[in-house]
Every structure is written in structure tokens, then in C-alpha cells.
Amino acid sequence: MELAWYALLGLFFAGYLVLGGYDYGVGLLLARGGPGTRRANLTALGPFFLGNEVWLVAFVGILFGAFPTLEGELLSGFYPVVVGALVGVILVTVGVQLRSRPSGQPARAGWDRVVVVGSALAASGWGGLLGGLLQGVPLHADGHVAGVTHLATPFVAATGLAMLALVAAHGATFLTLRLPAADAAVLGRLAGRLIPVAVTAVAAATALGLLSDRVRATAQQPPAAVLLPLSLVTALLVARVALARQQPGVAFAATGAALALPVALVGAVLWPAVLVSTVDPSATLTVAEAAASGPTLRLLGWLTIPLLPALLGFQAMCWWIFRGRTDGRAPVYW
Amino acid sequence: MDTLLLARLQFATTTSIHFLFVVVTLGLVTLLVGMQTAGFLTGNPTWERLTRFWGQLYVINYVLGIATGIVMEFQFGLNWSGLSRYVGNVFGAPLAIETLVAFFLESTFLGMWIFGWHRLRRGVHLALLWGVALTAYASAFWIMVANAWLQNPVGYEVRDGIAHLTDFGALLTNPTFGMAYGHVVAAALLTGGILMAAVSAWHLIRRTPDFLLFRTSLRIGLVTAAGAVTLVQGFGFAQFGPVGQVQPTKFGGTPAADALVTEWTARFGPGDYTPPVLSSVGLGFMILIGFTLGAVWLLLPLLWRDWIIRLRFPLWLIMLAVPLPFVAVVLGWIAREVGRQPWVAYGLLPTEQAVSRVDPGVMLASLIGFSLLLGALAVTNWVLLARHAARGAADPALGRPPGTPDDEPRPAPAFA
Numbered sequence: 001m002e003l004a005w006y007a008l009l010g011l012f013f014a015g016y017l018v019l020g021g022y023d024y025g026v027g028l029l030l031a032r033g034g035p036g037t038r039r040a041n042l043t044a045l046g047p048f049f050l051g052n053e054v055w056l057v058a059f060v061g062i063l064f065g066a067f068p069t070l071e072g073e074l075l076s077g078f079y080p081v082v083v084g085a086l087v088g089v090i091l092v093t094v095g096v097q098l099r100s101r102p103s104g105q106p107a108r109a110g111w112d113r114v115v116v117v118g119s120a121l122a123a124s125g126w127g128g129l130l131g132g133l134l135q136g137v138p139l140h141a142d143g144h145v146a147g148v149t150h151l152a153t154p155f156v157a158a159t160g161l162a163m164l165a166l167v168a169a170h171g172a173t174f175l176t177l178r179l180p181a182a183d184a185a186v187l188g189r190l191a192g193r194l195i196p197v198a199v200t201a202v203a204a205a206t207a208l209g210l211l212s213d214r215v216r217a218t219a220q221q222p223p224a225a226v227l228l229p230l231s232l233v234t235a236l237l238v239a240r241v242a243l244a245r246q247q248p249g250v251a252f253a254a255t256g257a258a259l260a261l262p263v264a265l266v267g268a269v270l271w272p273a274v275l276v277s278t279v280d281p282s283a284t285l286t287v288a289e290a291a292a293s294g295p296t297l298r299l300l301g302w303l304t305i306p307l308l309p310a311l312l313g314f315q316a317m318c319w320w321i322f323r324g325r326t327d328g329r330a331p332v333y334w
Numbered sequence: 335m336d337t338l339l340l341a342r343l344q345f346a347t348t349t350s351i352h353f354l355f356v357v358v359t360l361g362l363v364t365l366l367v368g369m370q371t372a373g374f375l376t377g378n379p380t381w382e383r384l385t386r387f388w389g390q391l392y393v394i395n396y397v398l399g400i401a402t403g404i405v406m407e408f409q410f411g412l413n414w415s416g417l418s419r420y421v422g423n424v425f426g427a428p429l430a431i432e433t434l435v436a437f438f439l440e441s442t443f444l445g446m447w448i449f450g451w452h453r454l455r456r457g458v459h460l461a462l463l464w465g466v467a468l469t470a471y472a473s474a475f476w477i478m479v480a481n482a483w484l485q486n487p488v489g490y491e492v493r494d495g496i497a498h499l500t501d502f503g504a505l506l507t508n509p510t511f512g513m514a515y516g517h518v519v520a521a522a523l524l525t526g527g528i529l530m531a532a533v534s535a536w537h538l539i540r541r542t543p544d545f546l547l548f549r550t551s552l553r554i555g556l557v558t559a560a561g562a563v564t565l566v567q568g569f570g571f572a573q574f575g576p577v578g579q580v581q582p583t584k585f586g587g588t589p590a591a592d593a594l595v596t597e598w599t600a601r602f603g604p605g606d607y608t609p610p611v612l613s614s615v616g617l618g619f620m621i622l623i624g625f626t627l628g629a630v631w632l633l634l635p636l637l638w639r640d641w642i643i644r645l646r647f648p649l650w651l652i653m654l655a656v657p658l659p660f661v662a663v664v665l666g667w668i669a670r671e672v673g674r675q676p677w678v679a680y681g682l683l684p685t686e687q688a689v690s691r692v693d694p695g696v697m698l699a700s701l702i703g704f705s706l707l708l709g710a711l712a713v714t715n716w717v718l719l720a721r722h723a724a725r726g727a728a729d730p731a732l733g734r735p736p737g738t739p740d741d742e743p744r745p746a747p748a749f750a
Contacts, residue, residue, distance in 0.1 A: 050445035053400070054438045060407050061437075065430020068422020072415025075408060076690035083700055086408050087707065090401045094711050097397040100731065101718045143419070144691050295499045296423045304434045311434065314442050322449065329736040331449045 001301070002291040005066040006274075010267050012062055014260040016055035017126065018170075020089075021259045023052050025171015027092050027119030028164075029190075030112045035105055038112055040326070042096060042334040044178040047322040049334065051315055053093055058311075065300050069143070070274055070290035077137050077145030077275070078129055081156070085125025091118025096334050120164060127163025130266050131156040134209065134225075136218035139277035139285060150278070155212050158205035163262075165198040166232075170255040173239060177248035180325055188243050191251070195240045198258070202232050218276045224268035231261050338689045340697040341413040347705050348409060349671070350664050351712050352402035357663050359399045360474060360519065361526020361562075362392040363467045365554060374460045383544075384551060386451075387727035388530065391719055393448060398715045400441070402708055407433070413697070414678070416688035421497045421679050424490045425483055428505065432476035440469035451733035474518060482511035485674055486580040487682045497682070509576035513569050514670070520565035521666070524627065525659040527562055531555030532656045533723045535649035544727050553637055556652070560630045567624055570666075581680055583608055584673040594681075602684065606676065613672035620665040623658050630655075 026045055030038050063071045075082050091114050099111030128151065135155055138146045172191035176184050206229040209215040219225040239254035270276060275285040291297065366389055373381030407429075410417060418426060443465040450459045482505070483489075489504030490497040505511075534552035537544065577584060582591035586608060595607045633652070636642035643649065674680050678688040722730070 047445050047449035050448075051442040054433075054441040057404060057407060057441075058433050058438045060411070061430040061433025064407075064410060064418060064422065065426040068418035068426045071411040071422065071426070072418035072690070075411030076413070076415040076692055079412060079692055079696055079700070082408065082412060083703070086405065087703070089404060090707065090711070093404070094397055094401050094715075098394070098715070098718060101394060101722065144415075146691075147693070148696060292423045292426065293496075293498045296427050299427055299499065299502050300430055303431055307435055311438055311442075314439060318442060318446050321446065321454065331451065331453060331736055332734070333448055333731060 001294070001297050002288050005062070005291060005297060005300075006267070006287050009059065009062045009067065010263050012055055012059040014263040016052075016059055017259040017263060018256045019048070019052035019055055021123070021167045021170045021256075022174035023049060023096070023171075024088075024092065024119035024123045025167045025169070025173075026175060027096070027115045027171070028123075028168045029171055029175065030119075031116045035108065038108075039100070039332070040179060040183075041175060042099070043330055043332050044175055044326050045096070046326070046331065046334060047318055049096055051318050053089070056089065066292050066297060067274075067287075067290045068292055070285065073137075073139070073143070073145050073275060073285065077139070077148075078132050078151065079148050081125050081128040081132060081151060081160075085122050085129065088118045088121025088123070088125055091115065092122060093118075100334055119167070123164045123167040124160035127166075128156045128160035130163070130262055131159025131205070133266055133270065133275070134159070134218060135212060135214045136276040136278040138279045139275055139283045141280055141283045143283070143285075145275075146279075153212070153214070155205065155208045155215055158201070158208045162198070162201040162205045165194070165201040166236075166255070166258055169194040169198045169236070169239070170252075170259055173243065173248065173252045173255045176243065177252045178325060180327055184246075184248065188246065188248065192240060192243045195236050195243070195255075199233055199236050202229055202236070205229075214278055218278070219269050220273055220276065221269050221271055224265055224271075228262065228265040228269065231265065232258050235261060337692055337694045337697050338686050340694060340701050341689045341692075342685070344413060344697070344701040344704060345409060346668075346671075347701070348402055348405050348708065349667065351708050352399065352406055353663055353667055354660055354712070355395055355399040355402060355715075356474075357518075357522040357525045357659070358395045358529060359392065360470055360522035361524070361529070361558075362388060362395065363463075363470050364523060365526055365530060365558060366392055367463055367467045368554070370460050370463050374456055380547060380550065382733075383547060383727050386730045386733040387547075388551065390722055390730040390732040391533075393444075393732060394715065394719050394722060396444070398708075398712055401711060403437075405704060405708065412700070413690050413692070414688050415690040416683070417678055420495070420683050420687070421487070421490075424487070424497050424499045424505075425480055425679070427499065427502070428476045428480040428483070432473055432480070436469045436473035436476060440466055440473060443469065448732065452735050471519070474522075475515060478515045478518060479505055479508070479511055481670075482508045482514060484679050485510040485577075485670070487679045492682075497679075509580055510573075513573045513576065517566060517569035517573065517666075520562045520569055521659065521663050523562035524559050524566055525663065527555045527557075527559030528627070528630075528652070528655055528659050529555070531559060532653045535652045536724070537726065538643050539646065539649050539653075542726050547727055549640065549643065552642070552652075556630060556633060556637065556642075559627070560634055563624070563627045563630055567628065570621070570624060581674065585614070598681065609673045609675045613669050613675075616665040616672070617669035620662045620669060623662040623665070627655065627658055627662075 023045060026041050029041060095111050095115035095118055099108050099115065102108060132151055135153060138150050140146055169191060172187060172194050176187040176191050179187060235254045235258040239251040239258070242251035242254060272286045272288070273284045274287050274290050277283040366385060369381050369388065370385045373385060443462045447459065447462040447466060450462060486508055488508050489499065489501035491500050531552050534548040534555060537548040538552065582588055582594050598607050599605070633642060633648050636645065636648055676685050677683065678685045
């Protein structure tokens, strides 16, 4: 039962990185272009934006309900990166929704800069969190993670930057798929240029990981650790080819996979542990130990599992209603 | 400065700001459901205009509700990891249910509602708003279940120092839950009603266009506020009995409170087991505001032949009353939350054992950073709300027909 809940936890975090990922990617791209371009980008996000951000909230909800011990140590043990990501999430959430409420152009441009900064913080924060999990934490026998300086490593910085690059490429691919066909060629070239950047960032993070004793010692399942960068690079190359062939749908699926795969593979690399201790092997927290006790998981299962099809169904309804490229008739609000 | 005090200050700040926005969300969405449903049934375009105007204010207000809510959710793990460690098996369940069953759907529906004008069939569009409202109420329901458990832990047993769930039904029949939920929902309706009446009053005093529209929303706001204030008082006073029974130290001064303190001293060692005086002071002022707002009933007869508008001074009174419900909800929250100190889960887990083992410097930076960030965003949001409220119902961006020339025309080649 713990495994099923662990998979569900991963599903929601991966879903958040894929969906929230293109929000942040589009957010980063607000750094370029004139007022009209930026508004068009936000209109492309439009109806999906609110439904994307809640995947994060659901992820933390499952984390708290089904893995309370992990929740406490994960969030407090990774304090700076979690707070950084959280500030980013707030800036993006508020910035996107409020930027078009003032009518003056300078105020809107100011909010757009807020969204750019927020997107960068959110993406690099979540990347740093995944990197931090891969290099283990100073988890002591009393069950607490000591201090926050364990995060100050080149590897965490590299994974943060890699996530930033992945998200930017994903966002550009989303816009290629979503904006009017007239804009697609230019955006496709932009996305095509961002993908090699992402490949380089992933390669740099991989190299730093291989050089780090902590990362090598933390990997519980080395084959999954090898598969992680390989599958990421493969997905990115597929996206590059698809963009060159003007198949933005395929490219978007590939960049989406590049954001979902790290979650699945980080889980696999650490399995059966979830927080690997670098100071005391016996203190390592396994998935089974981190999970809530049986009655809680059963209750959550009875109450939430029957509703999962409805949750996903209403999200799918949103995607279906507002599918296709934006045009002059697309509702403009953000 | 110690980590405990800083973490408590941060929680108090975030919760208070969060609460100021969610009461408006919950109150306005109820009134919006009424307006859009009326428009759907009668086909009268005034209802659609009312829905768009108040819907826009609702959507702007909602932004800060989400932002502060996300901080709240993360804060449990960031600052209160002991809470998840010792009582997460029980306390985490209603929170997890809230995010999945309520908030996830609420936000999904709201996104479709905002962008669904002129795109969806009117019935579907209305159903989405009903979905937003019902999930908002469900959200408040589960959050109050979780909070009531902290006030009065039930349905658990402690094994190996950790609480395990034994009876989920007991969480729902918790004496600190039902009346408190009614109280909070009524307070939200009161706040929404007063706000709606006050914004309408401003337009009526200024004699802006749309007299009939704002006359309607003034009446809706006042009648809602009057009904809600009575419910607030009823649910409020009804709580004294059950809360006094399960939390004797909250109001203090009874033999039961003294007996409980003696018992705790024996079990947990000597300590200060009486809540700070702030909680009872807050309670007193909240009750005072509750009675003052009860005077809204005196304004209802003036609705006859629009005397309320012709006399003008009642409109000023309504506008002056706007801060009162906001102050009252924060005071009420302080009375409830500070009143359970020094416990995070009453009689089960002391607050000092729940706080994360984070360096005070890190906690201080987090407190200052989040307070400044959320405070600045809250003020910005209120300024935007005030401007949009003042702008009137001529052409809100929400529900603007597609193809309307926007203030930001799109250049022909967007990516040249």
C-alpha cells in the first residue's frame, strides 16, 4: 500500500513539473518581446494556469497525509531551496493573475519582471530539491536533518540550473504548439535553440554527480542512476528532431517526458529509501518508514481514490475545451 | 530570539493575512452563485453584469487567498515538522483530503469559469461556478475538521509516542468542529455582504452611472449581512458550552481548568499552562464588533422606498463598517488559536515540541521575508481591488466578449 501511495505522490509531483513547468517556461520567456507578445504568451497559458498550479498543492497534501514523517524532514531539511521555490511559486501565481489588472504599460511590464524572477526561482528551487535528494542528507539517528549547509554543493546548483533550462525549453515548445500558426516557426526555432542548452545543463549536472562521492554513495539503484541522464537526453533529442520536423505535439510530449522522468527516476534511484543519510546509514529513511500508518492510508484510499478519475477528468475537460491554437477569439484575461 | 517564537509569529502572520482573503472569497462566491443563477433563470442581463463586476473583484481577491494558502500548507513541514512527526497520521488526513477533494477541483473549475464566458454553454458555465462554490465550502469544512482536531484531539491512540488514527468519525463529530464551521461560514457571508453593500454605497453616494445595478447589490449585500450577523452571533455563543467543556483553560477561571492544569503538571512537568491574555482580549473585542454589526438589522427597514439611499448617511455608515468584520475575524482566529496555547494539539503535543529544529537565523530570515512579501502583495491586492471597485461595472475585463479591442493590441507578427 505504501508503494501505491508513493507512486501517487510521484504522479502528482511529476504532473506539477510538467504542467507548472510550462507555466514557468512561459514565465521565463516573458523576459523577451514587446507588450503584445507578452500578453499573447499569457493568453496561451490562460485557462490552464490555475489548474496547473494546484498539482503542487495536491502533491504537498498527499505528502502530509500519506507521508507525514517525510513531509516534516523533507521540507525543513531542505529549508532554503523549498523557501526559494515557494517564493517563486507565489510570485508567479500572483504576477500572472494580477499583471493585466492595472491598465498602465509600465505597471504591466513590472509585473512581467516579477513573473520572470518567480519562474526562475521556482524552477531552480525544485531542481535543487531533486538534486539534494540524490546527494543524500545529514539525517541523524534522532530522525532529524541537521543544518542546511549540506545543500551548498555544485551538484545542487547544477541540478537547479538544469531544471531551469528544461523548463525554458518546455515553455518554448508549449508556445510553439499553442500560439497561432503564424508564430510557430519563430518559436520552434527558439525552442530548438533552447534544447541544446538543456542538454548541456543536464550533462554538466551528470558530470558533477559522477565526480561527487556523496552522490555516488547515495544511489541505491545504480542502473536507474545511469538511466536518468540517458533518458533525459534522449527525450530532449526527440524533442529537437520533432521541432525540426514541425511536429510541436510530439516535441511537447518529449519535453514533458523530460520533466516527468526525473521524478520517477529519482524515486527509483533512491528506492527503497527516500531520504538517504550521509552520516549514519541506519538513520536512512525508507518509503515504508516514512508512510502514515495503515488506518490513515486506508481512510485516504477510500475517500480519495474513487475521486481520482473525477480530478483527472475535470482537468482533461479543461484541456479539451480550450484545446488548439489561440486565435483572435481566444478569451483574454491574464 | 528563539526558533519557537519566530515560527509562531510567522504562522500568526500568514494565517491572519490568509484569513482576510478567504473570508471574502467564501462570502462573495456564495453571492455570485445567486446572481449568476438568477441571470440564468430570468435571462435578465443586469444579473450578468452584476456577476461580471463582482466576479472580477472576487477573482482579484482570490489571488492572495491562493498565494497565502500555499505558504500555509508548506509552513507545516518547514516550521512545524514535529507536528507531522507526532500527529501527522491523524492531522494530515483531513488536510490531504482538503487538497485533493476540494482545492484541486476548486481551482480547476475557477480557471474554466474565468475563461469560459461566451465559450461554454450558459448552463455549463453556471455549473462551474456552483462547483467552485461547493468545493470552497468543502475546503473550509476539511480545514476546520483539521483545526478542530488540534483544539480537541479525538479518534486516536498513542503507540510508541506517535498518534495513530482509530476513529475518523470522531473527527467529524468533534464538539469543537460543527458550530465553529457554521461560525466561520457565517462570518464569511457577513464579510462578503458588508463589502458588497459598502462598494455599492460608494457608487450610490458618488451618483455614478448604473444606479439600478448598485441599488440591487446594496440590497443583496445588506440582507445577506443581516442574516449572516445573526448566524455569526448564534454559532459564536453556542460554542461557549462545548469549547469550555473540552478546553477548560481557554476561558479559564473554572475548577475544571485548575484540575486540568494540576493533571498536566503531573504528566508533563511544571509549566505555564494558561493561554496568553491576548486570546481573551481578542475574544472580548470580537464580541463587541459582533454586537455592533448586529445594528445592520436597523438599516433593513430603510430599504423601503430606497430611504437608505435618499437619506445618504446610512450609506456612509455602511462604508465605515467595512474594516469591522475583517478585524473581528482576525480577533476570533486569535482567540481560538492563542487560546489553545501552550499546546499545538490540546493536551497532547506541546507547541515547543512541534517546532522544526531550524537555526533561529534561518527562521528569522524566513519570517521577515515572507511577512514583507505577503504584506506587500496583500496591500497591492487591496489597492487593485479598490481601483476596480471604483471603476464601476461599465466594462470589467472578466467576461469581456472575445474580439473586443483590448487595451493591448496584438502586433501583426507577434514574434518578429
